[in-house]
Amino acid sequence: MASLLKNWLPAFTKSARDNSLLWRLLRDSIPEHKNRYLLAVMAMIVVALTTASTAWLMGEIVDSMNDADNRARVYWVAAAVALTFMFKGLASFAQAVLMARAGNRIVAEKQTTLYNRLLKQGVGFFSTTESSDILMRVTNSAQRARSVIDVIVTSVVRDSLTLIGLIAVMVYQQPVLSLVSLVVGPVAMFGVQKILARVREVMKQELKSIAEIIKVVQETATGVRVIKTFSLEGVMSDRMDQAVRNVEKRNNKIVRLENATAPLMDTITGLAIASVVVLSSVSLFGGQPASPGQLMSFVTAFLMAYEPAKRLMRMRVTIEHGMAGVRMMFELLDKPITLLEAENPVELPDGPGHVKFDKVGFSYTDGKSIIRDMTLDFPAGKTTALVGPSGGGKSTILNLILRLYDPQEGTIQIDGVDIKTASFASLREKISYVGQDTFLFSNTVAENIRIARPDATDEEVVEAARVAHADEFIRDLPNGYETKIGENGAFLSGGQRQRLAIARAVLKEAPILVLDEATSALDANSEALVKSALERVTEGRTTIVVAHRLSTVIHADQICYLEDGRVVERGTRDELLAKGEKFKDLYEMQLLD
Structure with missing residues (x-):
């Protein structure tokens, strides 16, 4: 799996350094939990197949309803629908649980690794590094790393395979209509590229504001006597209010940027469906008009492809959101140890202490x-x-x-x-x-x-x-x-x-x-x-x-x-x-x- 993900990495970020950090994150995290991730991938494959099968079965449902006298076909379609949704539900449950367990373990391991790295640092490191910054890196960055891994794995496997399966159904049922529907896809990619540049800068500022909140709370807890004695409640309240407002402001920006692809995708989808409705009423290239089942299967596959396509469009924005935390985590892990033990240390003798x-x-x-x-x-x-x-x-x-x-x-x-x-x-x-x-x-x-x-x-x-x-x-x-x-x-x-x-x-x-x-x-x-x-x-x-x-x-x-x-x-x-x-x-x- 790691090799598969590595081949995808260049498409995930604009920065070569970030691509390197992503590969390092996956290389350090996934192999140790490969069994859970492999089982989760198998569950995702089942989800992708059953999702494509659902679109296919919609055509069979419509056609079987128009051929109600063929009871065997009706029973077969009904049984197929029930089994498809049952397997999809079980696979979705397995995928969610396995991904969550692997992700939670990764968070725990990263936080432990970060803390152990801190313990190895000398006093000089802590003298020059604010405790609020350390807290931010140990707590927040591990969570961000986990979210990046989750997004990459689910996008590479579940969303990509689901989209491929649904497109295959569309092409099989209506090749010409599929071409018309998919030709506008690259337009969405252009819009996503414009969004990415803004996400990175906003995330840097957001993490600084969160660190300021932690700092204010720490100073309040440790310096409460000074705050009370000098009547600094108003000053501290203003500092906290400013920090909270900065985080709120930047969170709103992130939400806006992350969801900026939605109107783009909705517009493209609406235009594509309108084209399908118009073109389905005429015979293309002198061929036979499509049956109601074929059209229903095509439209269902097209509509179901909207969600995985939207997630894939937003994937790079979401990864860029999490990369700020990943960068902070590796910056701390890569900080040189300020005080090293000798390579082959000796034991001090049992002397008097001279x-x-x-x-x-x-x-x-x-x-x-x-x-x-x-x-x-x-x-x-x-x-x-x-x-x-x-x-x-x-x-x-x-x-x-x-x-x-x-x-x-x-x-x-x-x-x-x-x-x-x-x-x-x-x-x-x-x-x-x-x-x-x-x-x-x-x-x-x-x-x-x-x-x-x-x-x-x-x-x-x-x-x-x-x-x-x-x-x-x-x-x-x-x-x-x-x-x-x-x-x-x-x-x-x-x-x-x-x-x-x-x-x-x-x-x-x-x-x-x-x-x-x-x-x-x-x-x-x-x-x-x-x-x-x-x-x-x-x-x-x-x-x-x-x-x-x-x-x-x-x-x-x-x-x-x-x-x-x-x-x-x-x-x-x-x-x-x-x-x-x-x-x-x-x-x-x-x-x-």
Whole structure:
């Protein structure tokens, strides 16, 4: 079937690139579901044959009614009509079910493939791609791909064969009238060509408007406090109204364009039928006038050919409608992976967690250097604090250790192994992370802690919560550890969410702990509890802390003051204070005041 469809592809779109994408879509989708599609094709063939037979039988019905004394013929025609419609109904049912099942499976597979592709992307991809655009591509484009496949398969098989069968009946019954009826067909094709150019541009704009609707809804859900506080309801309502109106406007355009072939086809059909009526009353080329049955069979076949012919005329418009989604889908699938695992990755050894930067240089996509020729040692089992002004590269260092980005220069080693050569699994197993913006899943408390180690027992989960000073408030929740905490922990306070994040780090038992402003957004009471939890968690672990509040890191084994992507001071608190430079200024500004 794929070979048959490939031969048809050049007629489907005006763009060579779109033809290539169509062939790729069919090649990737149909072979895996060939059994269902083959059965659906067989059902379509039955539908096409029974549709042509219906037109043929109309002539037999009329002639048998004029020959009522021939009972055998009447019974034969009646039985043929009943069987024809029965087989057509069963075949139509089978075709619809098989196509739907294959199409639904393709949608599910495409969405899964798209999502898995997203999971392989690095953080840099998500930093430069709007989430509304991603949602549009994952949800809408898979549905559009399925609609394109359905249109192609049904048009190539059912509509084409049905039209061929009906034309054969017409030609057999009335060759001359058939020629007159079909000579005007090419006129319709000219009209369809004019419509296609408009469809593509309208579809591009429609998908952008749908993405804007998704964006507005997302921003409303996540920023509702800001919207309420600054009385932005009117602004957001206007944005949504504009986006919805744009989608409505373009949907109306698409409907108009898709149905523009209808008046063209209706006009051609009317003219053809009028010609048939006139010509049937005279004998052509001196031949015998047609019998009533022949004329009825011809007219029935002609009228029944109208619908498949109209669908075939609209096919390219419908495909162009869906191709916008197909292009979006393959654009996402073909996006280069921004962070690749080594071709033959090694497993990190069971070492103490010694982290080392060796002449590391890094910049984001804008090319501005964030880290410059940095050589820095994070001793195993010790706490290293990174402090300094914003933009100095502190959070970037953590991102590089977590391998959310790769440096352009130098190497980052853990226990003597370059993390670029390590497997993602062994690297992630080696590191725990607690950030300022704690992310929690819309699940139970227990499951949010257990994601650190899915095989952990209930007792281990509870013990991790105790270490993180979270057990007490968890037991006060309506269902304890089985309480659903809402989207991103909406039903918990900031301190409670942070302590759950620490409990995850405790449960993971990784030798390296990365803390990114873990207490900066907390009140004094919550900060005290979190600090107490962190003191227990960091004991004996290689801990790397980013902090603006020096009160949380003054007892660190090593403090590094970063500025403009470089380490300008390094040492213990007392050593840096004795040095009397930038750290001392920051210390006096924060603590002595």
